[in-house]
């Protein structure tokens with residue numbers, strides 16, 4: 456365990472999404488000891504739950520697996536999953552960080568054979584699918600999980616089901632007695648890469664998120680994913696029929712002082728990607744995109760133009776006023792087109808709300824005082840503490856490539872902080 460004492464050159468990275476992973480491997484490969492903490496059972500963060508990601512529309516594994524290899528091959532990097540920060544004291548060069556781990560109930564002997572899941576009888580919500588499906592109480596978070604190790608859900612601990620799960624394991628990998636642990640590490644600098652969560656669409660009462668065929672944009676990623684709830688077929692959640700008439704609602708809660716006052720930067724491109732998912736699956740699909748204005752940054756404007764040239768994708772300059780349930784149960788989008796002044800009420804198989812990214816630290820008491828902006832994003836270089844930095848969406852709405860750039864910047868600043876300490 457890196458535990459440098461005063462003038463420590465070890466660096467702590469909090470959050471194992473693409474930003475935290477990038478910051479950790481860059482720092483470790485530069486020759487520094489690194490501790491990486493991830494609160495969930497797996498690394499990869501929200502990117503691992505995308506179907507494909509722009510600019511190249513590749514599967515998340517193409518960016519993540521190479522980094523997992525770098526982690527596996529670097530003895531300077533120690534990672535802890537199901538771990539977070541309970542307290543921080545000290546100063547640049549000499550922070551004492553209290554780390555808290557929650558039990559996985561499965562140790563490193565796990566071979567991911569799946570016998571424990573076969574023995575489990577109860578089901579729990581599947582976080583990897585944003586709760587669209589359930590999974591067994593002994594589960595692998597997803598098929599590309601890193602580490603590739605099962606988890607026993609705490610809801611079954613102390614029950615006969617847990618005993619059956621343990622008995623099913625041939626490798627003595629199930630540890631029902633594992634408890635929460637805390638321990639201290641000493642580090643010289645800290646990078647906060649705690650990422651984001653989707654803005655809660657339930658707050659958008661006019662948009663009827665409670666209707667089964669009204670979903671948000673991260674759920675759309677799962678509907679299109681081959682390992683998602685519908686094996687990659689874009690189907691209506693209400694009845695399993697093919698979703699061929701699809702509405703994509705931009706700025707659902709974004710740029711709105713009642714919800715998120717800022718632009719999340721990536722939602723327009725995510726919705727263009729979702730239009731492409733639908734059109735690839737169904738030659739006779741019709742997709743309507745409702746927008747205030749389309750913000751396609753950098754070279755991704757070409758992707759926007761490609762979709763604009765598709766006669767089966769229609770752009771409506773309008774922020775819909777409401778989504779209601781039609782007589783046949785289908786969602787109906789109502790509003791006024793700001794260019795043509797037409798008042799519309801159109802029904803769809805599926806409506807996707809492009810909700811924005813909210814910092815995961817918003818609304819929570821952090822274990823240390825960090826400089827945050829009005830929305831809860833952590834400023835990139837926390838001036839008053841000097842040895843703390845932020846990376847990825849923890850510092851503001853960024854796409855993957857910008858998150859990785861910010862992580863490299865944070866890694867360099869952390870190295871400078873511990874070298875100058």
Ligand SMILES: Cc1cc2nc3c(=O)[nH]c(=O)nc-3n(C[C@H](O)[C@H](O)[C@H](O)COP(=O)(O)OP(=O)(O)OC[C@H]3O[C@@H](n4cnc5c(N)ncnc54)[C@H](O)[C@@H]3O)c2cc1C
Nearest residue numbers: 470472473474494500501508509539650651847848854855
């Ligand atoms: C619908 C949608 C589609 C998108 N599609 C694309 C795309 O195609 N291309 C693209 O470039 N970008 C896309 N993005 C943006 C992309 O998801 C983000 O850029 C990326 O997730 C940022 O990674 P991150 O590491 O900063 O945050 P995250 O992915 O959120 O990772 C943060 C990690 O930190 C962990 N964590 C949080 N708090 C703690 C704590 N206290 N202790 C320990 N761990 C903690 C979390 O569990 C998580 O694993 C999309 C976003 C949305 C909403």
